[in-house]
Amino acid sequence: xxxxxxxxxxxxxxxxxxxxxxxxxxxxxxxxxxxxxxxxxxxxxxxxxxxxxxxxxxxxxxxxxxxxxxxxxxxxxxxxxxxxxxxxxxxxxxxxxxxxxxxxxxxxxxxxxxxx
Amino acid sequence: xxxxxxxxxxxxxxxxxxxxxxxxxxxxxxxxxxxxxxxxxxxxxxxxxxxxxxxxxxxxxxxxxxxxxxxxxxxxxxxxxxxxxxxxxxxxxxxxxxxxxxxxxxxxxxxxxxx
Numbered sequence: 001x002x003x004x005x006x007x008x009x010x011x012x013x014x015x016x017x018x019x020x021x022x023x024x025x026x027x028x029x030x031x032x033x034x035x036x037x038x039x040x041x042x043x044x045x046x047x048x049x050x051x052x053x054x055x056x057x058x059x060x061x062x063x064x065x066x067x068x069x070x071x072x073x074x075x076x077x078x079x080x081x082x083x084x085x086x087x088x089x090x091x092x093x094x095x096x097x098x099x100x101x102x103x104x105x106x107x108x109x110x111x112x113x114x115x116x
Numbered sequence: 117x118x119x120x121x122x123x124x125x126x127x128x129x130x131x132x133x134x135x136x137x138x139x140x141x142x143x144x145x146x147x148x149x150x151x152x153x154x155x156x157x158x159x160x161x162x163x164x165x166x167x168x169x170x171x172x173x174x175x176x177x178x179x180x181x182x183x184x185x186x187x188x189x190x191x192x193x194x195x196x197x198x199x200x201x202x203x204x205x206x207x208x209x210x211x212x213x214x215x216x217x218x219x220x221x222x223x224x225x226x227x228x229x230x231x
Contacts, residue, residue, distance in 0.1 A: 033218065042207055042221035043161070088159055094218070103211075104151070105218060107161035 003027075004108035006091050012114045015081060021111045023074040023091030032074040033105065034066060035090040043090055049074060050096065081115045088112050118143045120210050122222035129198045130230050136183075137193045137225045139208030147213040150184070150191045155224075156204040164206070167191065195227075203229045 004025045013019050023032065030051050035043035048056035049068040057066075063085075065077040074091055092105040119142045129135035141150070152164040167175045167184050175182050179199075183192045195202055208222040 040205070040224070040226075042224055043219075045218070048218070090161060092161075103149075104163060104166060106163065107153075109158065109160040112159070 004091055004093055004106055006089075006108035006111050008111060009109065010112045010114075012116065013078065013081065014116050015083075017081075018077070018079045020078065021076040021089055021091075021113075023076075023093075023108055024072055025093040025106075025108075026072055027093065027106070028071075028095075029093035029106075030071060030096050031094045031103075032068065033092040033094075034074070034076055035092065037088040037090055037110070039088075047076075078113075081113075083115050086113055086115045118145070118210055118212065118220050120208055120220050120222035122206075122208055122225050124225045125223070126226045126228070128228040128230055129195070131198055131200060133198055134194060134196045135198055135227065137195075137206050137208075137227065139191045139193070139222055141189050141191065141208075141210050141220075143189070143210065143212070145212050149211045149213065150182075151209040151211070151219070152180070152182070152191075152193045153207045153209060153221075154202075154204045155207065156201075161207070165193065198229050200229050200231065203227055 007022045032049045034046040037043040046060045047066045052068045063080045067075040088110045090110045091108040094103050094105045121140045148169045150167045154162045154164045165177045165180050179196045181194045205224045207224050209219040
């Protein structure tokens, strides 16, 4: 089973709203990732969690706030977003970060976010 | 810095024919991994195939195979007996062994399969 689930599938929010994206995996993976993807572009890494600790923040604005409550769950809290933040947000997981294994990332189906 | 280049923004293939998508990368590392991901209109990124740089044998997964030329830093994907369901954006990706930042993606190739 290589399933990563994400909810909601679609989200429309105003610039003053607070919302959260959720990602879940039950593969025992200890590394989880958030990516942002614009149309016809490759995904851009936002955050990496390793063993429930934030290990990489790719200079993401503070209006995006990640949270990893446990090893299976990853949230992305959104507040005061801008229209240019509209994109597909992908979650991924892998057995761990780095190492000498193939450590393949498996992606969820994404949340399509529209900011009005 | 590592870069991944996909020089074909769009390609098309007739159903049941064979198509090859190209990918080149630039790295000074010796231990790394290469991947092809497929992203259909449903937008889910699906792993197609992966290759360990230390392996000389080209990876194969059913109708998908790669031509890995380490010296030339080339990693092309061959799709045999193309099917309508193969239509998607294909991303080539690279990862250094031991890197926490994981994947560096190419810009993608949009593949159309013609009936």
